[in-house]
Amino acid sequence: KAKQLGRNGFALFSSDLREQAEQRILLLKDMRQALCANQFVMYFQPIVTMQTMEITKAEALIRWQHPTKGIVSPAEFIPLAEETQLIHQLGEIAFTQAVDVLKQTQHFKNKLQLSINVSPVQFSAKHTTLLAWQGQLAKHQLTPDMLVLEITEGLMMQGEGRSQKRLTKLIQQGFAIALDDFGTGYSSLAYLKQMDTEFIKIDKRFVDGIEHNEEDLVLCETMILMAHQLGLKVIAEGIETATQHELLKQAGCDFGQGYFYSKPLPVEMFIDHLNTRNKQA
Ligand code: C2E
Ligand code: MG
Ligand code: MG
Ligand code: MG
Numbered sequence: 001k002a003k004q005l006g007r008n009g010f011a012l013f014s015s016d017l018r019e020q021a022e023q024r025i026l027l028l029k030d031m032r033q034a035l036c037a038n039q040f041v042m043y044f045q046p047i048v049t050m051q052t053m054e055i056t057k058a059e060a061l062i063r064w065q066h067p068t069k070g071i072v073s074p075a076e077f078i079p080l081a082e083e084t085q086l087i088h089q090l091g092e093i094a095f096t097q098a099v100d101v102l103k104q105t106q107h108f109k110n111k112l113q114l115s116i117n118v119s120p121v122q123f124s125a126k127h128t129t130l131l132a133w134q135g136q137l138a139k140h141q142l143t144p145d146m147l148v149l150e151i152t153e154g155l156m157m158q159g160e161g162r163s164q165k166r167l168t169k170l171i172q173q174g175f176a177i178a179l180d181d182f183g184t185g186y187s188s189l190a191y192l193k194q195m196d197t198e199f200i201k202i203d204k205r206f207v208d209g210i211e212h213n214e215e216d217l218v219l220c221e222t223m224i225l226m227a228h229q230l231g232l233k234v235i236a237e238g239i240e241t242a243t244q245h246e247l248l249k250q251a252g253c254d255f256g257q258g259y260f261y262s263k264p265l266p267v268e269m270f271i272d273h274l275n276t277r278n279k280q281a
Pocket of ligand 1 (some may be wrong): 045060061062073074075078090091094117118119150180181204237238239240257258259260264
């Protein structure tokens with residue numbers, strides 16, 4: 001009897017695995033087609049200066065406009081894209097569409113700084129397109145300081161030196177760096193100074209609790225204090241309520257991002273939103 005159970009258990013297990021593998025292959029095939037059909041687009045989420053509520057930055061976030069599934073979230077395809085090197089093409093889409101928006105917004109009185117998420121894989125590959133970005137910006141009379149590269153702590157922790165050298169190179173070229181999802185990974189605080197980052201982004205997981213949980217508020221206040229003492233600026237993400245905004249503003253947080261200000265918007269809506277705001281100012 002035990003043997004039979006075991007066999008059944010094993011059969012179940014292996015068919016699960018097979019199903020998973022099949023799903024990955026389907027997703028991969030679907031992604032390759034989507035790249036050809038230009039189904040990946042960037043949405044832009046405003047980031048405000050806390051003190052004035054002015055939109056001074058925005059984060060570019062990728063979306064898959066799937067013909068039958070509708071909008072697919074990056075959580076569902078970024079991991080597979082990273083495993084299969086398709087992330088390089090997605091990274092180029094993010095860069096190219098961000099550059100397009102920069103071109104359309106540089107006439108504003110307050111020039112907009114845009115951030116894009118860059119995967120550790122984009123830094124570690126043999127051939128990388130990252131190092132051509134400065135030149136591509138120059139062709140449009142744009143400079144690297146108009147872009148913030150959002151990286152995760154994982155990148156700085158990688159033993160391999162190549163990624164870090166490339167990051168250093170990008171910083172030398174003038175790109176601004178933000179440490180994304182700060183406090184959620186295996187952070188080594190020493191890397192903060194070593195790598196000359198300009199911003200830390202406090203993760204939504206901390207922001208969520210600050211209204212009701214004293215500990216979360218203390219953590220946010222402490223991160224802000226520490227960042228400022230190291231000469232870094234702070235962006236808090238996932239702000240959804242006026243109270244969260246007020247508490248973080250009081251704590252000295254520099255920039256805020258979240259549904260309280262705006263959801264990520266398709267590019268035309270984002271530009272319209274900026275234009276309306278600009279006229280009011
Ligand atoms: P992230 O970089 O930490 O981006 C912030 C996420 O929080 C975004 O989710 C954004 O839509 C969401 N968010 C912002 N404000 C709020 C809020 O007030 N409430 C709630 N519930 N959510 C809020 P999204 O767009 O689904 O992206 C998820 C993650 O996928 C990103 O986390 C980033 O790690 C990754 N990602 C997105 N776009 C790209 C990309 O172009 N390249 C790479 N490599 N990764 C990307
Ligand atoms: Mg980000
Ligand atoms: Mg983040
Ligand atoms: Mg996050």
